[in-house]
Amino acid sequence: MAQIQDTIAKLFPEATFEQDDTLLVNIPDAKWHQLATQLKENSELAFDFLVTIVGMDWKDKMGCIYYLTSTTHNHHVSVKVTTDNREEPVLHSVSDLWAIAGMFEREVYDFFGIVFVGNNDLRRLFLSVDWNGFPLRKDYDENPALNPVSTDNERQTDFSTAYYENAEGKVERRVVRVFEPDDFVVNIGPQHPATHGVLRFRTAVDGETIKKIDVYMGYIHRGIEKICEKLTYPQTLHFMDRLDYFSAHPYHHCLCMTIEQAAGIEVSRRVQVIRVLMDELSRIASHCLFIGTYCMDLGATTMLFYTLRVREQILDIMEKTCGARMTFNYECIGGVMQDLAPDFVDDVKALLAVIPKNIKEYNKIFTGNVIAKNRLEGVGYLSKEDAISWSVSGPSGRGSGWACDVRKTNPYSIYSELEFDEVVRHEGDSMARFKVRMDEIVQSARIIEQLIDNIPEGEICAKVPKVLKLPVGRWFRTVEGCRGTFGVYLESDGATSPYRLKIAPPCLPLASVVDHITRGSKIADLITIGGSLDYIVPDMDR
Amino acid sequence: MPYEAWKDNEYIESLVKELQDNGANVIVGSFDKLINWGRSNSLWPLTFATSCCGIEFVSLGAARFDMARFGWEVARSSPRQADFIMVAGTIVNRMAPVVRRLYDQLAEPKYVIACGACAVSGGPFKKSYHVVMGVDQIIPVDVYLPGCPPRPEAMIYAIMQLSRKIKVERFFGGVNRKEKQEEFLKNHPIDEVVD
Numbered sequence: 138m139a140q141i142q143d144t145i146a147k148l149f150p151e152a153t154f155e156q157d158d159t160l161l162v163n164i165p166d167a168k169w170h171q172l173a174t175q176l177k178e179n180s181e182l183a184f185d186f187l188v189t190i191v192g193m194d195w196k197d198k199m200g201c202i203y204y205l206t207s208t209t210h211n212h213h214v215s216v217k218v219t220t221d222n223r224e225e226p227v228l229h230s231v232s233d234l235w236a237i238a239g240m241f242e243r244e245v246y247d248f249f250g251i252v253f254v255g256n257n258d259l260r261r262l263f264l265s266v267d268w269n270g271f272p273l274r275k276d277y278d279e280n281p282a283l284n285p286v287s288t289d290n291e292r293q294t295d296f297s298t299a300y301y302e303n304a305e306g307k308v309e310r311r312v313v314r315v316f317e318p319d320d321f322v323v324n325i326g327p328q329h330p331a332t333h334g335v336l337r338f339r340t341a342v343d344g345e346t347i348k349k350i351d352v353y354m355g356y357i358h359r360g361i362e363k364i365c366e367k368l369t370y371p372q373t374l375h376f377m378d379r380l381d382y383f384s385a386h387p388y389h390h391c392l393c394m395t396i397e398q399a400a401g402i403e404v405s406r407r408v409q410v411i412r413v414l415m416d417e418l419s420r421i422a423s424h425c426l427f428i429g430t431y432c433m434d435l436g437a438t439t440m441l442f443y444t445l446r447v448r449e450q451i452l453d454i455m456e457k458t459c460g461a462r463m464t465f466n467y468e469c470i471g472g473v474m475q476d477l478a479p480d481f482v483d484d485v486k487a488l489l490a491v492i493p494k495n496i497k498e499y500n501k502i503f504t505g506n507v508i509a510k511n512r513l514e515g516v517g518y519l520s521k522e523d524a525i526s527w528s529v530s531g532p533s534g535r536g537s538g539w540a541c542d543v544r545k546t547n548p549y550s551i552y553s554e555l556e557f558d559e560v561v562r563h564e565g566d567s568m569a570r571f572k573v574r575m576d577e578i579v580q581s582a583r584i585i586e587q588l589i590d591n592i593p594e595g596e597i598c599a600k601v602p603k604v605l606k607l608p609v610g611r612w613f614r615t616v617e618g619c620r621g622t623f624g625v626y627l628e629s630d631g632a633t634s635p636y637r638l639k640i641a642p643p644c645l646p647l648a649s650v651v652d653h654i655t656r657g658s659k660i661a662d663l664i665t666i667g668g669s670l671d672y673i674v675p676d677m678d679r
Numbered sequence: 680m681p682y683e684a685w686k687d688n689e690y691i692e693s694l695v696k697e698l699q700d701n702g703a704n705v706i707v708g709s710f711d712k713l714i715n716w717g718r719s720n721s722l723w724p725l726t727f728a729t730s731c732c733g734i735e736f737v738s739l740g741a742a743r744f745d746m747a748r749f750g751w752e753v754a755r756s757s758p759r760q761a762d763f764i765m766v767a768g769t770i771v772n773r774m775a776p777v778v779r780r781l782y783d784q785l786a787e788p789k790y791v792i793a794c795g796a797c798a799v800s801g802g803p804f805k806k807s808y809h810v811v812m813g814v815d816q817i818i819p820v821d822v823y824l825p826g827c828p829p830r831p832e833a834m835i836y837a838i839m840q841l842s843r844k845i846k847v848e849r850f851f852g853g854v855n856r857k858e859k860q861e862e863f864l865k866n867h868p869i870d871e872v873v874d
Contacts, residue, residue, distance in 0.1 A: 265773060284809075287776065334729065334733070355771075356729070357774065359771060364804065364807055375803065426737075441737075446742070449738070463828055464827055
């Protein structure tokens with residue numbers, strides 16, 4: 138940590154430093170792009186993974202906090218860039234350094250109206266072009282009359298804007314085309330069974346070959362981050378279930394850990410074991426559903442029935458303990474809501490007994506099938522460098538050879554004591570992404586096996602004040618969700634509700650990278666590639 | 680399910696009573712019965728889901744809950760071949776025109792089930808700036824199904840309620856719910872599409 142600070146201080150004397158849970162570098166906007174280039178390209182720093190960009194409104198100023206990780210040195214840094222101009226906030230873009238930054242900046246622009254100079258495609262991301270105001274600003278007027286629900290078709294545009302600096306250093310606006318005038322654009326979605334939710338691809342095709350895809354999101358943007366600012370900390374928890382509803386437990390776990398860290402609450406070992414057990418059970422259930430729906434997309438309908446059999450068994454276990462099949466709301470601040478059901482251990486053991494048999498069966502039905510091989514092998518290649526640059530984490534990133542499992546790189550809870558392998562494959566195609574998930578089921582089962590006989594006794598929930606106030610500060614934590622690195626950024630001003638709760642979902646990069654992967658492949662492969670990335674639309678839209 | 684177990688819906692009971700009070704023609708009434716029997720036993724849903732409820736809808740289609748038992752298994756991806764929309768999940772401002780268009784594309788007779796708390800009233804997202812507070816603001820709803828998400832059994836119950844509603848419909852001599860629908864569409868017009 139000190140070494141990073143020295144290196145940066147030597148290069149940029151104007152930078153100031155703060156020490157939170159990560160090192161925070163304050164840098165003026167004029168120097169930001171230079172610093173970013175150094176952070177990425179200096180071999181001592183090598184911050185090649187942009188975890189998220191947190192847009193912020195501090196009332197007197199606006200700005201962004203960039204969270205960066207180095208995949209070679211496994212160290213972290215955050216950079217804060219601010220501007221005083223509320224009317225026309227302008228910052229410099231880093232979309233030329235990290236491919237995913239372009240999409241993250243669009244998100245910040247959509248929520249805060251901060252313009253990024255140098256971003257070549259700065260449109261609104263989740264809200265329509267006619268939307269009044271920027272919702273996550275603190276002075277946003279929420280009067281529904283300003284932005285009424287309309288049943289008229291949304292105004293569409295084929296143009297985007299780019300901002301650049303002219304010779305005198307003034308910021309100018311330029312209109313850029315999303316599609317060329319003679320492009321043939323096919324609209325796929327939002328109501329389409331193979332987009333896994335309400336996602337829309339505007340696909341420019343040349344014959345059957347894909348030229349460009351414009352990913353159009355926001356069909357399930359519910360404004361969770363803004364709602365959280367109006368609720369108390371325990372109330373914000375239940376939204377984690379409704380983001381990626383398959384990773385409800387890991388996401389809950391992440392927010393609980395963040396709040397517990399901020400409030401200084403220690404959780405008992407029993408709670409940690411229960412949470413990890415639930416995380417891994419969710420992972421198995423999630424991957425099972427992935428395999429089922431993915432094979433169904435490719436025409437192998439039977440697989441859905443086979444995989445849902447295991448999923449239903451897990452949901453039964455969850456239901457007995459948590460009381461619900463999907464939106465559990467089980468983890469709470471300081472522990473878990475209720476104790477394990479009396480026959481939890483027996484049920485899980487029964488599950489562990491059937492998993493190897495099932496995996497064998499799935500492989501027999503699908504993985505070795507010649508049609509499956511033809512459709513998956515070599516389709517949708519993503520290199521390791523691109524996976525990192527696009528922040529494609531989770532099983533999809535590991536299919537490209539990037540060892541990005543947060544449980545291994547930054548172990549949280551009790552993961553450092555557990556024995557399991559990180560599944561990494563190097564082919565980078567759809568088949569690799571599929572097989573990674575298949576193997577992760579086995580590894581999750583291995584983790585559960587180690588814990589199921591050793592659930593310690595203890596309290597299930599620590600003493601937490603009825604009215605929870607967090608000290609002033611900021612915290613950022615990541616966990617391994619079922620689809621990748623999930624992060625929560627929490628900033629508190631000392632009140633009972635968060636000043637800002639930013640959710641960094643793994644699925645936004647997963648959907649953004651579709652354009653990059655599919656260029657030049659056939660339109661029929663779009664289903665294969667999109668399915669293999671396994672994004673969940675409510676997670677990316679929030 | 681025995682008929683006695685159903686007597687929990689005053690609205691449908693009053694519909695049946697009204698029909699019986701007015702008296703049904705022997706021939707037309709018998710045809711009505713035949714048509715409604717056919718319709719109510721082969722309801723085809725539209726494959727439509729925006730969020731969590733959609734996953735329970737998948738479970739409903741799979742082997743354990745098996746909606747094929749009731750003749751609903753043919754989930755169509757095109758609205759032109761479907762009989763009803765199960766609005767499974769939150770509808771947000773951007774999605775609203777799409778849902779309305781899907782509804783307009785359904786062939787008559789068409790039905791809507793508002794599935795889950797979000798579709799019924801906005802649910803947990805009541806304080807949001809970008810959520811439609813109940814899908815009944817944009818399309819007429821036949822059955823409201825609470826839950827977050829509703830269990831597959833509840834979904835079965837909701838579709839059974841719908842088929843029960845269809846059974847008391849009149850095909851010859853005026854469709855009793857059609858007037859309500861026309862009135863709704865008149866009050867919720869779509870302007871000319873402007874480019």
